[in-house]
Amino acid sequence: MQPLRLEIKRKLAQRSERVKSVDLHPTEPWRSEWATLSKCSILNPIMMAFSLNPCMSMVKSFEVTELPVRSAKFVARKQWVVAGADDMFIRVYNYNTMDKVKVFEAHTDYIRCVCVHPTLPYVLSSSDDVLIKLWDWEKGWMCTQIFEGHSHYVMQVTFNPKDTNTFASASLDRTVKIWNLGSPDPNFTLDAHSKGVNCVDYFSGGDRPYLITGSDDQTAKIWDYQTKSCVQTLEGHTHNVSAVCFHPELPIIITGSEDGTVRIWHATTYRL
Template identity: 40%
Template structure:
């Protein structure tokens, strides 16, 4: 996607998210600008400088008028769209590029969020903490995390799953310790997410460059099913909670499936 209108260069979007209440989507570009576009009118509504370098990640709060942005400048910012897209918080603590994932924690009403970075750490942040630094930090060893998501296997347990090269790690957020390593992931082109089946049981899902979507039981941590749409390499996925279905972006098309 090319974005025009700021200087003579052709700019490229590094991240984009849809904001349903506003019927707009936001996109971050390679010069650090954040753009707001009307979905219905197909026009740009606003642009502003968000970061000193590439905007690599955007995350929309599940219930509040807030958007997180992250960048190669190692900084995470919180924007309030009801306040005219004012930056209301800045979070600092990563020492390398933040370009893999940031996620609001659905089990804390979105009051906390997690991020991972090239500095081989996963950090937990509190939006209402007086300090701009993380409230917890997990070391991933010599490999940096390249994706993460939250899930709860039941009761009061709260876990965080992070994808590294060739494996995944599961962290207990209450105990602040790693409890499981899952091997067998593809080394490149892989992403990880948590979805629910029709009974509400969480399932760990991985998509990767080997053309497959893999489903891992969140209790036994064993792979139970693999799906190949025969549409080339899998690039990403989007989970639709209302219908318990999955849209999978492949090189040669989009695959749709229900999670039963």
């Protein structure tokens, strides 16, 4: 099947090397991009291309560190951005004043991912030191729990939107683990792929207990986390699958790969 060629509505460019992380603000018309030159740029989002206002200007930009920032997330209820970097530090900024709220050493190796709890004052971080840590900003950013069990880099962590006491972690040890806050051991482990797992996302709509994983084996897989079974394997990419996402409202699955393509799949038929 020939890939669909979609028109680029807006191309946002800023002098840097590689963009490592992108996040959309949940209410403001902003998105953040974090690049290896370690500059944060908060931009009007691509969605604005559908409005009558064609402006796509940079709103804010600030230096963070000399090393790559691999993950950053908005904390809208606090007006913060939380960023994790290759210098093993987590940094918290007020995105209105640009003031630094907190800086602390979080891991002993590169930080791959930070993830904000949707309601509680928690941030999860995962690292090449194979650990996942839970930080509580109401306790002065104290590390309140460490999750051990992976044997290789932990590439991503994400909370389950249907049960925010649980989260999933994806690792280059080829597994995905499901955890409960408050328990040091995983609930269960999925032997997910034949190569490292780069990314994971939960299905947030409807009643299907699904998550999706993407791997260096060039596939994405849909899992039923109640039966612990693989529902579908999405094949077609010709290089590592580096990003996966369930659309929050539409029956769409998005996969991105180092083959330079983004593929859009139907979330029921699993067809392109």
